[in-house]
Amino acid sequence: MNTDDLGRVVVVIPTYNEAANLAWIVERVRRAQPTVDVLVVDDGSPDGTGQIADELAASDPQVRVLHRTAKGGLGAAYLHGFAVALAEGYDVIGEMDADGSHQPEQLGLLLDALHTADLVIGSRWVPGGSVVNWPRRREALSRGGNLYVRMLLGIQVKDATAGYRLFRRTTLEKIDLATVQSTGYVFQTDMAVRTLRAGLTVREVPIEFVERVRGDSKMSGAVATESLKRITAWGVRERTERLRRAVRRG
Structure with missing residues (x-):
């Protein structure tokens, strides 16, 4: 699709030990959406992912790399990427996993919905x-x-933990990224809730999510359980704050 009416678009791809996947996924993004730029954010991968990213950037001016010195978590990598993308003047900033679970060929569906x-x-x-x-x-x-997230936080988003996303620049500016402290997988839920709380519009489009076939998954039962614990604590805190505000207004 033509993205001219959306302005400049970049997809942020965080990586940690994705040497087997990175070149493959970046090539698919560039082929599926030739006008979309790619920003790889590597958290000091010991398997050479950062070097592969540098090689991709050297051969394609629409690919750029940020090197972080330590593994700081998914949210921290995205926040760093968002800050750089905003500073570079992008109008649309996306999220995509490096492992192929988010298919670049479906990016057009998200771009269409962003209108x-x-x-x-x-x-x-x-x-x-x-x-x-x-x-x-x-x-x-x-x-x-x-389902638990929807009930706890009172939102209607069916897949608040999903990581295939497009934000308008104005959305990221309005939700105040400087106050986002969640760094793990809770980050995705946090960002969706902040967008809704700001009175903005969230749309979901159906995708086919494909489990990785190369490399090791970063998600496990322990990670998922920890994420739910953090969402619970965060959700209880949110509800308590809302109750206090209501009492003060009353």
């Missing part, structure tokens, strides 16, 4: 969405976790 939204989420759990090669236990965990 009537402030944040677009590529969703596994809306009608038409799907997952490939997931065990039933993992699907149940993700569906259940998202």
Whole structure:
């Protein structure tokens, strides 16, 4: 699709030990959406991912790399990438995993939806969405976790933990990134909630999520459980603050 009416678009791809996937996924992004730039944010991968990213950037002016010295978590990598993208004047800033689970060929669906939204989420759990090669236990965990998020935080987003997204520049500016402290997988839920709390429009479009076939997944049962614990603490704190504000107004 033509992205001229959306302005300059960049997709931020955080990496940690993705040497087997990075060149493959970047090439797919560039082929699927030739006008979209790529910003790789590498957290000091010991497997040579950063060097591969540098080689890609050297051969393609639409690919850029940020090297971070330590593994600081998914949210921290995205926040760094967002800050650089905003400083560079991009109008649309996206998120995409490096492992191929988010298919670049479906990026056009998100770009189309952004014409009537402030944040677009590529969703596994809306009608038409799907997952490939997931065990039933993992699907149940993700569906259940998202149901819990909706009930706890009072939002309607079906896949608040999803990481395939497009933000308008104005959205990131309005939700005040300097106050975002979540760094792990809770980051995705945090950003969706902040967008809604700011009175902005979130749209979900169905995607096909494909489990990685190369490299090791960063998600585990322990990581998911820890994320739910953090969401619980955060959600309770949010509700308490809202109650206090209501009492003060009363």
